[in-house]
Amino acid sequence: xxxxxxxxxxxxxxxxxxxxxxxxxxxxxxxxxxxxxxxxxxxxxxxxxxxxxxxxxxxxxxxxxxxxxxxxxxxxxxxxxxxxxxxxxxxxxxxxxxxxxxxxxxxxxxxxxxxxxxxxxxxxxxxxxxxxxxxxxxxxxxxxxxxxxxxxxxxxxxxxxxxxxxxxxxxxxxxxxxxxxxxxxxxxxxxxxxxxxxxxxxxxxxxxxxxxxxxxxxxxxxxxxxxxxxxxxxxxxxx
Numbered sequence: 001x002x003x004x005x006x007x008x009x010x011x012x013x014x015x016x017x018x019x020x021x022x023x024x025x026x027x028x029x030x031x032x033x034x035x036x037x038x039x040x041x042x043x044x045x046x047x048x049x050x051x052x053x054x055x056x057x058x059x060x061x062x063x064x065x066x067x068x069x070x071x072x073x074x075x076x077x078x079x080x081x082x083x084x085x086x087x088x089x090x091x092x093x094x095x096x097x098x099x100x101x102x103x104x105x106x107x108x109x110x111x112x113x114x115x116x117x118x119x120x121x122x123x124x125x126x127x128x129x130x131x132x133x134x135x136x137x138x139x140x141x142x143x144x145x146x147x148x149x150x151x152x153x154x155x156x157x158x159x160x161x162x163x164x165x166x167x168x169x170x171x172x173x174x175x176x177x178x179x180x181x182x183x184x185x186x187x188x189x190x191x192x193x194x195x196x197x198x199x200x201x202x203x204x205x206x207x208x209x210x211x212x213x214x215x216x217x218x219x220x221x222x223x224x225x226x227x228x229x230x231x232x233x234x235x236x237x238x239x
Contacts, residue, residue: 006056012068014049017042024048024067035064046071074137076151076204077213084200086153086213087137093218094218097159099196100133106190106227114231120179122190124225133230135200153213155202159221169189169229170189181231196221 013032015022022043030039032050040048053063077084085191086198108114109121135155168179169188201215 008056010055010065011054012049013052014047014196015040015042016061017047022046022048023069032064033062039069039142042067059073075211076153080155083212083216084218085168086202086204087139087155089135089137090218092137093135093155093157093200094198094221096133096135097131097157097196098221100131100157101196101221102128102131104128104192104194104223104225106192106225108190108229110225112230114181114229116183116231116233118180118183120181120229120231122166122177122179122227123179124164124194128164128194128196130158130160131196132156132158134167134224147193151204153204155200155213157198157200157218159196159198162195162197162220164194167193169231184232186230186232188231190227190229192225194223194225196223222234 020043022041023046025039025041028039031037037050042048046081049063049068051068055062064099076086104124104126107123107125114120133156135157137153137155139151139153153199163175165173165175166177166179167173168180168181168190169185172179172181197220199215200218202213203210204213205211222235
């Protein structure tokens, strides 16, 4: 007699996702409810498992129907979340971008001793250019709710130079790389305030297709640069 309220049905038991390449293991077996069945492993692209028939008659044991597999596409973001930032770490992104930004230096002509009322030229070397760096993060795989798996995501962090401002030894400021000193000054400093705007855009792969993640502004990185500089008045008689 069937158990009250029982409905005979098929049931799938999914295997652990611990393999780089899943599927049946050659020569591998596992015992399940007293049955010797072939061992399988899931991988990042495919879930593998065992299909069972669950009877209602208590005199009948559960029957093994065969192996099954199903492709999957794990997603690090909740469906419909436009502002998803999988694995986001603002300090991590800034640190990675800072490592990609070159150390700027000031080149001045004349090199050390300038002349009052004569134009001095200064430039950044190298000229700031956008720099990118990859930040790899690992987030839980929420695609099939298997908490034992993790999904690798790559965020591409880009630091783009913003307009900068020169600060001259006479305390004046400008956006130009030239300065006309008006008085003697020993140990003056040529400074530049340079900012990099940092943005991040990511993508993840389910092993078959690459999917984009929405980008966002991370913050700014300040690159302080300074150079000591002297200027002096040269009398015409000494020229």
